[in-house]
Amino acid sequence: MEQMKLHMKSTFNPGRYFYYTFLFVIIFLAGNVSVYAQNNKVSISGKVINANRRAVSFASVVYKESGKGVAANADGYFNLELPANVRNGILQFSSVGFHSKEVSFTVSDIKTDIGEIQLIAFYSELDEVVVTGEVKPTPVDSSIYKVKLITSEKIQQSGALNLNELLMTEANIRMSTDLVLGAQIEMMGLGGQNVKIMIDGVPVIGRLDGNIDLSQVNLDNIEQVEVIEGPMSVVYGNNALAGTINLITKQNKHHTLEANAKAYAESVGRYSGNIGLSQKLGKHNLSADGGYEYFSGVDFNKTNRSMDWKPKKLYRFNLGHILNGANWQLNTRFGFYNDRLHYKSDIVEGYKTFDTYYFTRRYDASLGLSGNWNEKNHFNVVVSYNDYDRREQEFFKDLTTLEEIFQEKEKTQDVNQKMLRVIHGVDFIPRKLSLQSGIDFNIEQMQGPRIDDGEQNIGDYAAFLNLRYSFVPAFEIQPGLRYSYNTEYDSPLVYSLNAKWNIAKKLLWRGSVSKGFRAPSIKELYYIFVDSNHEIYGNSNLEAESSHNFNSTIEFTSGSETVAWKISSSQFFNDIDNQITLIQQENTTAYSYVNIESSKSTGGDLSIDYGYKGWLNLRAGYGLTGRLKSYAEANVPDKYTFTHDYFAGVKFTEPSTKIKLTADYKYNGKLPYFYTDSEDNQIKEGSQEAYHILDASVSRTFLKNQLQLILGAKNLFDVTTVNRTGAGGGAHSGSSGTPVSYGRSFFINLNYKLYK
DSSP: OHHHHHHOOOOOOHHHHHHHTOOOOOOOOOOOOOOOOOOSEEEEEEEEEOTTSOBOTTOEEEETTTOOEEEOOTTSEEEEEEETTOOEEEEEEEOTTBOOEEEEEEOOSSEEEEEEEEOOBSSTTTTOEEOTTOSSOEETTTOSSOEEEEEHHHHHHHTOOBHHHHGGGOTTEEEEEETTTEEEEEETTEEGGGEEEEETTEEOOOOBTTBOOGGGSBOTTEEEEEEEESOOHHHHOTTOSSEEEEEEEOOOOSOSEEEEEEEEEETTTEEEEEEEEEEEETTEEEEEEEEEEEEOOBOSOTTSSOOSBOOEEEEEEEEEEEEEOSSEEEEEEEEEEEEEEEEOOOOBTTTEEEEEEEEEEEEEEEEEEEEESSSSEEEEEEEEEEEEEEEEEEEEEETTTTEEEEOOOEEEEEEEEEEEEEEEEEEEETTTEEEEEEEEEEEEEEESTTBGGGEEEEEEEEEEEEEEEEEETTEEEEEEEEEEEESSSOOOOEEEEEEEEEEETTEEEEEEEEEEEEOOOHHHHHBEEESSSOEEEOOTTOOOEEEEEEEEEEEEEEEOSSEEEEEEEEEEEEEEEEEEEEEEOTTSSOEEEEEEEEEEEEEEEEEEEEEETTTEEEEEEEEEEEEEEESBTTBOOSSOEEEEEEEEEEEEEOTTTOOEEEEEEEEEOOEEEEEEOTTTOOEEEEEEOOEEEEEEEEEEEETTTTEEEEEEEEOTTOOOEEEEESSOOBTTBOOSEEEOOSOOEEEEEEEEEEEO
16 A cells, blocks of 8 residues: 555645645633532632743742641642631742742632732742652752753744754754764763653653664654753663653643644745644543644755755654542553655666655553652652664656656664653651652563564663752752663663752752663664665674763852843763774774773853843853763873853843744854774774854744744754765765755744633
């Protein structure tokens, strides 16, 4: 059936048709019935939110006359019971990092809802909640980890459709692109094989050349992105040496029915749309969303048929079910992703073409259970099954007869992973002594003709502990240990020591010392791929990577009702033994995975954030990353090679019209890389030129904030390919340049939401 579809000829453009016909009408009907019962008390309820209409977790709510109060829950909701004779009064609202607020109320019935109460933060990000590395949602200032949050507002304003585009202007992060293997990341001087990518705590699988293709990680149903720099190996194990990126999906927590739709078009021939629906039915919450994306490709040289940026189309959908208990939540999710990349060839002999399709499919299923069985005990359980399938299909076309001959689809990679993670947290002494313990089981299986013996399996079974203790209210430490059994390698005892010190009311320091471990992947051990353009071999004699990491961050914050400041400085050092990399074999054209004797990276960043009256936010900063690699005893560099990065951003909201203007800029400094000289087969160092990235957008909401219109521009400096010095190439590229982007583009993004 697929082959028949590929033979169909049509001038129909599915992407453009999809975009221009993406007008919809959603009709809904829902009712709320309030049932009142006679008793001797009245209840006052509502929700505490911040300026971005996000929940202020655990805010204090006090009835001023009696001093009686309650704390809001993690979602900002509160319910305060008062004597039946109370008819009016004043409630006092407060939370750490926010200005206190008094609100008058009048009792209209036994149950009175006063709606949303907005608190204004002293400074940015203090009101945000994170979940990565925690048993339960935790305010970002209370987390012992340094967590960088990217909110849904920034995701929408940037026009980013995937994680690759979103991270292009972030500090300490480098993005690059292989035009076949996809988008690749570097954090803190370490490659993507050392970065853990997760969605709701479930690892994303399907690494190509050690990297997850971040262009396949869609953002339409993502509430926020949490980035932790530095090892999280104690909790998350393998691939978490350089950092962890966890995407948190959206949940309908506040409405009986919620529907949303998005239509996106970009000037380079890129179109996308998404529709989502969520319905609450008592304790149940059902959700579904799906989307489509079409990219016609970009070619810088119009004289040939091949294209620099390959045409691509994808579609995806997600289904979810949440069951809410009194003190727990059961979350079931299923996701499907499918894309097709079209690699066009030049015309051969005046009338022939030899094209290739690359197909990728992902299936993701997970079950999560979280909550608490009393005030001191909390739990979080995640069970998941993920399947990744990549295939390629070549076909020949005779342009004189229009005859097409399709080859059989070849399975190039088929991998699945089964995971179980159970975390239990107990507060022995609230805010003073707590213990986090857990187990983490992972079984990975890979099949295919390019895997030695056709199939290989690796299992990793671990238990871990994190003990958090506060000597004094201002200082706390968290030592952690992880012991694991790996079916292929002897795993060392992994440890970490995190500390947080509130030096003064406005001055905060975080630091960590940790050891990491990464066993070679199945592909690095058993991969065999030989064709006319590639010759790559796994290495079953590889040694496991181990690392030591040191991190330190200090933050100063200051704020009033009109002005807010945040100054942050961080430093890091990574020392990795036996780092695994792909190197050309001596006197051959073949590549093989080998261990580097020593790999080190060091650096840091300085950033300044400024806010004025909630309608102006400015940020600026500088990042420095040094790298030192040793491939052999005879080839040991005696100095670090450093990269300098600069970044800046502005967000301005015009007070009267509420029009928002945002801009993000990053200077990516000269980057070193290593290659094998074709003349003497020696590993040598080259460099990649520096380049600038600037994105900007303007937006406004209409129809009582239900419709949002965003107009924007990406890559205003029109960067396409960055030159490299040196004669080296990679196993997947014969070019002396590195592709960065398809050039300057302009986009329009429409978001519409209905809710009740």
